[in-house]
Amino acid sequence: MATSRTAIIAGNWKMNMGPQQASSFAREIIPALGRVIQHNPSIMSILCPPSISLASVHEVLEAMPTSGVELGAQNMYYEDKGAFTGEIAPGMVKELCTTVILGHSERRMYFCESDELVNKKTLAALAYGLRPIVCLGENSEQYDSGETQSVIKAQIQQSLAGLSDEQASQIVIAYEPIWAIGTGKAATAVGAGHVIHFIRHTYASIYGESAAQAIRILYGGSVTSANIGEFMVHPDIDGGLIGGASIKDDFVEIVRISAETRHP
Numbered sequence: 001m002a003t004s005r006t007a008i009i010a011g012n013w014k015m016n017m018g019p020q021q022a023s024s025f026a027r028e029i030i031p032a033l034g035r036v037i038q039h040n041p042s043i044m045s046i047l048c049p050p051s052i053s054l055a056s057v058h059e060v061l062e063a064m065p066t067s068g069v070e071l072g073a074q075n076m077y078y079e080d081k082g083a084f085t086g087e088i089a090p091g092m093v094k095e096l097c098t099t100v101i102l103g104h105s106e107r108r109m110y111f112c113e114s115d116e117l118v119n120k121k122t123l124a125a126l127a128y129g130l131r132p133i134v135c136l137g138e139n140s141e142q143y144d145s146g147e148t149q150s151v152i153k154a155q156i157q158q159s160l161a162g163l164s165d166e167q168a169s170q171i172v173i174a175y176e177p178i179w180a181i182g183t184g185k186a187a188t189a190v191g192a193g194h195v196i197h198f199i200r201h202t203y204a205s206i207y208g209e210s211a212a213q214a215i216r217i218l219y220g221g222s223v224t225s226a227n228i229g230e231f232m233v234h235p236d237i238d239g240g241l242i243g244g245a246s247i248k249d250d251f252v253e254i255v256r257i258s259a260e261t262r263h264p
């Protein structure tokens with residue numbers, strides 16, 4: 001189906017690049033990203049450095065106001081403020097960012113984040129006018145035993161519960177099969193497209209067809225410039241959440257190829 005959804009290529013730098021390195025990498029890639037985006041309004045790009053490096057990348061973006069590149073955080077807490085040592089609040093993120101990644105499988109795995117917590121964070125992000133990129137995905141055992149759809153359905157029902165009609169059209173979902181993250185074994189575009197189609201269908205059963213058609217659903221897991229084109233031509237896939245390749249020059253190439261191959 002033809003879509004007017006603006007594609008998103010987001011770079012999740014994970015725990016790489018402190019403020020100085022982030023600033024110098026940002027100065028290197030933002031002008032090149034800006035040139036691609038300015039010629040292709042159907043695509044947007046979001047850089048998500050570690051929280052300690054957000055301010056330094058923000059400073060670079062402020063010096064290049066026409067680039068169109070946006071800034072995102074990799075995580076945040078849901079409370080407004082207070083005694084939550086080590087956490088950052090939605091309002092703090094909002095001062096610098098448009099976007100926040102929530103419920104990444106590494107947060108779920110290493111920091112015991114539940115769907116319930118991801119849901120609280122998602123509602124808080126929306127309340128603050130942030131664009132949440134909510135991550136979903138099955139692990140390799142679940143994939144092997146054919147549980148992908150039931151796992152994904154439960155994650156949607158719990159992580160994305162309680163959205164208002166307006167909020168339901170604003171979120172972004174990233175489908176990231178855990179077995180594909182950082183392994184070099186990306187899902188096939190057909191396989192990812194199939195699950196993403198299921199995500200949209202499940203979402204429609206909760207929030208209606210119009211919201212389901214409005215939201216962007218990205219694929220993530222071992223995406224590089226060598227395979228992004230295959231995902232971007234798929235009609236159900238609205239972009240990518242890029243890990244390892246987002247901290248290399250390859251990221252610019254990924255955005256360029258995405259702009260050229262985005263399905264009509």
Ligand SMILES: O=C[C@H](O)COP(=O)(O)O
Nearest residue numbers: 012181182221222243244
């Ligand atoms: O958030 C990004 C994903 O975890 C994908 O990471 P990757 O591109 O290194 O496989």
